[in-house]
Amino acid sequence: MRKVAVVGAGMTKFxxxxxxxxxxxxxxxxxxxxxxxxxxLKDVDCVVxxxxxxxxxxxxxxxxxxxxxxxxxxKPYVRGFLGGGTGVFTADQAWYHVxxxxxxxxxxxxxxxxxxxxxxPQGAFxxxxxxxTESPLGTSLLWFFAWEMNRYMTMHGITERDIAAVSVKNxxxxxxxxxAQLAAEITVDDVMKSEIMxxxxxxxxxSPTSDGAAALVFVSEDVAKRITDKPVWVEGVGWCLxxxxxxxRDLYYPKYVEYAxxxxxxxxxxxxxxxxxxxxxxxxxxxxKELHHMEGLLLCDKGEAPRLLADGVTxxxxxxPVCPSGGLLGVGNAIAASGMIKVxxxxxxxxxxxGKRQVPGKPQxxxxxxxxxxxxVGTVIVLGV
Amino acid sequence: MPVDxxxxxxxxxxxxxxxxxxAQYTFGIAGEKFFRELKDNGRLMGVKCxxxxxxxxxxxxxxxxxxxELTEWLEIPNRGVVHxxxxxxxxxxxxxxxxxxIVALVKFDGVYGGLVHRLGRVEADKVSIGMPVEMVLKSKTxxxxxxxxxxxxxxx
Ligand SMILES: [Zn+2]
Numbered sequence: 001m002r003k004v005a006v007v008g009a010g011m012t013k014f015x016x017x018x019x020x021x022x023x024x025x026x027x028x029x030x031x032x033x034x035x036x037x038x039x040x041l042k043d044v045d046c047v048v049x050x051x052x053x054x055x056x057x058x059x060x061x062x063x064x065x066x067x068x069x070x071x072x073x074x075k076p077y078v079r080g081f082l083g084g085g086t087g088v089f090t091a092d093q094a095w096y097h098v099x100x101x102x103x104x105x106x107x108x109x110x111x112x113x114x115x116x117x118x119x120x121p122q123g124a125f126x127x128x129x130x131x132x133t134e135s136p137l138g139t140s141l142l143w144f145f146a147w148e149m150n151r152y153m154t155m156h157g158i159t160e161r162d163i164a165a166v167s168v169k170n171x172x173x174x175x176x177x178x179x180a181q182l183a184a185e186i187t188v189d190d191v192m193k194s195e196i197m198x199x200x201x202x203x204x205x206x207s208p209t210s211d212g213a214a215a216l217v218f219v220s221e222d223v224a225k226r227i228t229d230k231p232v233w234v235e236g237v238g239w240c241l242x243x244x245x246x247x248x249r250d251l252y253y254p255k256y257v258e259y260a261x262x263x264x265x266x267x268x269x270x271x272x273x274x275x276x277x278x279x280x281x282x283x284x285x286x287x288x289k290e291l292h293h294m295e296g297l298l299l300c301d302k303g304e305a306p307r308l309l310a311d312g313v314t315x316x317x318x319x320x321p322v323c324p325s326g327g328l329l330g331v332g333n334a335i336a337a338s339g340m341i342k343v344x345x346x347x348x349x350x351x352x353x354x355g356k357r358q359v360p361g362k363p364q365x366x367x368x369x370x371x372x373x374x375x376x377v378g379t380v381i382v383l384g385v
Numbered sequence: 386m387p388v389d390x391x392x393x394x395x396x397x398x399x400x401x402x403x404x405x406x407x408a409q410y411t412f413g414i415a416g417e418k419f420f421r422e423l424k425d426n427g428r429l430m431g432v433k434c435x436x437x438x439x440x441x442x443x444x445x446x447x448x449x450x451x452x453x454e455l456t457e458w459l460e461i462p463n464r465g466v467v468h469x470x471x472x473x474x475x476x477x478x479x480x481x482x483x484x485x486x487i488v489a490l491v492k493f494d495g496v497y498g499g500l501v502h503r504l505g506r507v508e509a510d511k512v513s514i515g516m517p518v519e520m521v522l523k524s525k526t527x528x529x530x531x532x533x534x535x536x537x538x539x540x541x
Pocket of ligand 1: 436437448451505
């Protein structure tokens with residue numbers, strides 16, 4: 001397979017409700033990504049679109065609706081969809097479009113406009129659970145998170161306060177992100193005192209719903225060498241799906257994330273991720289998920305992630321900065337787009353272009369990960385310079 | 386980055402719409418059997434994969450691990466343990482509930498999988514992971530062939 005580089009990135013400001021339509025958001029992000037590497041739509045051979053459930057935008061077959069905003073006019077176009085795992089998978093998918101030799105330039109675009117769905121996008125999940133054994137109970141997305149968080153806490157003796165510190169860190173990191181929706185200086189007490197939604201999940205443990213889009217440009221090695229001095233290489237990709245049945249999963253540990261990470265690390269030739277990964281952007285729609293995913297990504301032992309957090313290791317200035325972007329908790333959660341901004345953050349960080357968010361020490365390699373579908377898919381990408 | 390945006394979108398004119406459809410599902414081969422047993426006989430059924438030596442609940446007609454057809458149905462105990470739980474304070478639309486509901490994943494001895502359901506006859510602060518619970522059914526005349534034929538699980 002051919003080497004593939006990321007050469008451009010773009011994103012819109014994440015917000016609760018954007019004036020722009022979904023396709024206008026897609027165009028803003030896609031155009032920004034192309035402009036950033038001085039390419040035009042004429043240079044683009046194919047487009048991949050990542051966008052999560054149609055019901056969020058309340059437009060059935062929304063990838064088709066979004067296509068012109070994503071730059072797909074008269075081009076090979078395909079939608080990737082893995083629920084919350086979509087954003088990183090779309091990058092994986094763009095990689096294989098180019099690595100296969102079929103295309104030299106692939107524009108990858110992700111979009112979500114969740115404010116269209118009323119009274120709350122959570123309602124769209126009613127029909128995604130098992131319609132016989134789960135949906136009749138009025139099953140809510142929050143229950144699944146709460147069940148996992150409870151199990152994670154119980155298995156390792158982790159407290160709600162340990163976990164709340166993730167929210168504090170990420171919302172603070174987001175203060176330096178120009179596109180952030182929920183950047184804030186908060187304390188662990190603020191999280192603990194916030195409204196209980198589904199114990200142990202509280203309001204400030206959770207990322208917001210957002211409208212937003214993000215885009216990346218993937219190119220072959222020869223194109224990369226022609227157009228940039230600072231290519232960021234895709235070193236590994238991986239994805240893995242666990243069972244649909246919640247009762248059959250290890251809720252305290254995301255095994256499927258580990259499998260996805262191992263696939264990506266093997267491809268990248270990474271033997272010791274704790275030493276060879278310098279920066280991580282794990283998926284953090286809920287604060288405990290960052291910790292859960294650090295463990296699944298083999299960046300620490302099971303149950304050890306809260307200690308790394310408490311010791312400051314995962315701060316932007318620590319040995320392993322985690323979610324220096326501010327993550328979903330701080331920047332916002334425009335589902336598919338929020339997965340892709342994690343890949344974009346690696347791109348900016350590895351090029352030294354992350355501005356006030358730049359982690360010190362010239363990181364050489366990073367991992368981004370998203371998670372979703374029915375709470376059981378892991379999608380991973382490793383980028384390096 | 387395009388950061389200069391209209392932030393007061395209440396000022397922009399909305400267009401309303403809906404996706405006006407509703408669903409009528411079949412229960413499927415395994416579901417038909419599982420829910421008939423629950424409704425008519427008040428029994429919880431599982432199905433065994435002899436290849437993988439696993440008993441699946443909810444039951445199904447194939448094994449997702451080895452793709453065998455599954456035909457060995459058996460009754461499973463109506464007692465299990467709370468594998469994990471939450472105390473939910475909001476409904477699907479984000480509104481506060483008057484009374485919070487306790488919902489748990491219940492696992493059964495020797496069974497691979499489990500059922501999510503409400504817990505009843507217990508205070509939220511008395512629930513713990515590992516707590517033994519027992520299925521409470523609705524009376525036979527009220528059962529319709531639904532997971533809600535189980536009223537809740539209660540502490541043993
Ligand atoms: Zn089997």
